Amino acid sequence: MFDEAQLYSPVEEHGDGTVTVHLAPNHPGVADPVYLARRGAIARVALDWRPGEPVPAVEYTDEENEVWRTVCRELTAKHRRLAHSAYLHAWEDVALPTDRIPQLTEVSERVGARTGFTFDPAPGLVPLRQFYGALADRTFHSTQYIRHASQPLYTPEPDLVHEVIGHGVALAAPPFAELHRLTGEAARRLTDEAALRFLAKVFWFSCEFGVIVERGELRCYGAGLLSSFGEIEQFRSAEIRPLDLREMGTAEYDITHFQPVLYRAESLDHLLDVVGGFFAGMDDETPRRLGVTAPA
Numbered sequence: 001m002f003d004e005a006q007l008y009s010p011v012e013e014h015g016d017g018t019v020t021v022h023l024a025p026n027h028p029g030v031a032d033p034v035y036l037a038r039r040g041a042i043a044r045v046a047l048d049w050r051p052g053e054p055v056p057a058v059e060y061t062d063e064e065n066e067v068w069r070t071v072c073r074e075l076t077a078k079h080r081r082l083a084h085s086a087y088l089h090a091w092e093d094v095a096l097p098t099d100r101i102p103q104l105t106e107v108s109e110r111v112g113a114r115t116g117f118t119f120d121p122a123p124g125l126v127p128l129r130q131f132y133g134a135l136a137d138r139t140f141h142s143t144q145y146i147r148h149a150s151q152p153l154y155t156p157e158p159d160l161v162h163e164v165i166g167h168g169v170a171l172a173a174p175p176f177a178e179l180h181r182l183t184g185e186a187a188r189r190l191t192d193e194a195a196l197r198f199l200a201k202v203f204w205f206s207c208e209f210g211v212i213v214e215r216g217e218l219r220c221y222g223a224g225l226l227s228s229f230g231e232i233e234q235f236r237s238a239e240i241r242p243l244d245l246r247e248m249g250t251a252e253y254d255i256t257h258f259q260p261v262l263y264r265a266e267s268l269d270h271l272l273d274v275v276g277g278f279f280a281g282m283d284d285e286t287p288r289r290l291g292v293t294a295p296a
Contacts, residue, residue, distance in 0.1 A: 009157055011043050011124040019044045021124065027156055029148035042145045043123035055108070055121055060101045063149045070152040071161050071229070072098035078232050084212055084221045086268065090114075090172040101160065104142055107168050112138075115177035119168065128187075128200055135184025138177075140167060153229040156256070166223030167207075175268055176221060179207055182279035192284040198249040198292065199282060205248040205263050206275045211235060212265040221271075224259075231258050238262045243274045246290040 009027070012020045021039040029035035038061075045056045060068075076098075079088060094110040096102050108118040115138070122141040131141050142163040147155035155161070170176040183203055190196045210222040218236055225232050239261045241247070248263055265271035278286075 009039075009124060011047075013047065017044070019047065019123070024156055027148070028151045028154070032148065032150075035148055039145055046121040046123040046144060049121050051120065055104045055119070057103050057105070058101075058144050060146075064146050065100045067146050067149050067152040068101045068161070069099055071165070074153060074229055075165060075227070075232070078229070079226065082220055082232055082235075083226060084214055084219045084268070086173040086175055087170055087221055087226065090169050090176075094169060094172045096164065096169070101146065102164065104144065107142075107164055111168060111172045114172045115174055117171040117177055117180070119163075128196055132183055132187035132196070132199065132203070135180045136188050137184065138181060140171060140180070142168070162223060162227040166227035170207075170221065170223060170226065175272060176207070178272070179276055179279065182276055183207065186279045186282040189283055195282075195284045195287055198287045199279075201251060201253075202245060202248045202275065202278060204253065205251065206271070209235075209259050209262055210265065210271070210275075211240065211262050212271055213267060218264065234258050235262060240264050242266075243270070245274070245278050246292060249287060249290070250292055 009024065010022045012022065014020065019040040021036065021043055023030040023036070023039075029039070042058055045058060049056055079091070093114060094107075096107065096110065104119045104121060112118050117138045117140055119140050119142045120134070121144055124143065126141045134141060140163070143158065143160060146160045158166075167180075171180060183199065186199055187196060190199065206222065208222045208224040211218055211220050211225070213219075218240065220226060220232060220235055225235050235258075238259060241261060241263050243263050243265055251261065253259060265274065
C-alpha cells in the first residue's frame with residue numbers, strides 16, 4: 001500500500017513564518033510559482049488556527065472559483081447517473097453554492113444542521129489517529145486549497161473538491177454520517193497501530209471507494225469516487241467483489257491509479273449492517289478474530 005502521507009503534499013514551516021508546500025513532481029502546479037505561493041499562504045491560515053476559534057475564511061480568486069464551477073458542472077451530471085440516491089438527496093438538502101467555492105463555515109452550517117458534522121481547517125495531512133478520532137466528535141478535518149487551474153478535472157491529491165463534494169455532501173446524509181461517526185469511535189478505542197491501519201483500509205474501501213446496489217444498478221457512495229471526474233465513470237469496470245472485511249482490511253492499493261478492485265454492498269441496510277457493525281464493534285483484537293495474523 002502507498003503510505004497515507006502520499007495523499008497530501010508535505011507542509012514545511014520556516015523560521016520567518018512562511019510555509020512551503022512540497023508538491024509531487026507530477027503535480028500540475030509544481031512549476032507554477034504563483035500556485036506554490038498560494039498553497040503556502042492557505043496552509044499558513046490553517047496552521048495559525050486554533051480549536052475553538054472561528055474557522056478562518058479564504059478569499060478565493062476568480063480563477064479558483066472558476067475551477068469550482070467547472071468541477072460542479074461536470075460532476076453534477078455524473079452524480080445523477082451514478083451516485084446513490086442518499087447522496088443526491090443530501091446535495092439537494094445542503095444546497096452548497098456551485099458558482100463559487102463555499103467557505104468551511106458554510107459547509108459546517110449546512111451539513112451540521114442535518115447530521116451535526118462540522119469542518120475544521122487542516123494545512124494538509126492529518127495523522128491517522130487524529131483524523132479518524134475526530135470523526136467521533138462529528139468533526140471532519142478539511143483542507144482549504146483547490147487544484148491547479150490548468151487541470152480542473154484532475155488532482156493527484158485530495159483538495160477542497162474531494163473534502164466538500166466527496167465527504168462533505170455525504171456527511172449530510174445520515175447513513176454515511178453514521179459510518180464516519182462509528183469509524184471515529186472505533187479509532188478512539190484502538191491502541192494498536194496495526195489495528196488502526198486495518199480500520200483505515202476498511203474505511204478506504206467503504207467511505208472512500210465504496211459502491212452499492214440500488215434498484216438493480218451499481219452506484220457509488222465513496223468520496224473518492226464521487227469527487228473524481230475520471231474514476232466515477234470507470235468504477236463499474238473494476239473487479240467488483242462482495243463485502244469482505246478481512247480482505248478489505250488487508251488489501252494493498254495504489255492511490256496513483258483508478259482502483260482495480262471495489263467492494264459492493266447489496267443495499268444501504270446491508271452496508272450499515274456489515275461495515276457499520278464492523279466499526280461499531282471493532283477493537284484491537286478484531287483483525288486477529290478475522291484471521292489476520294500479520295500486521296495489516
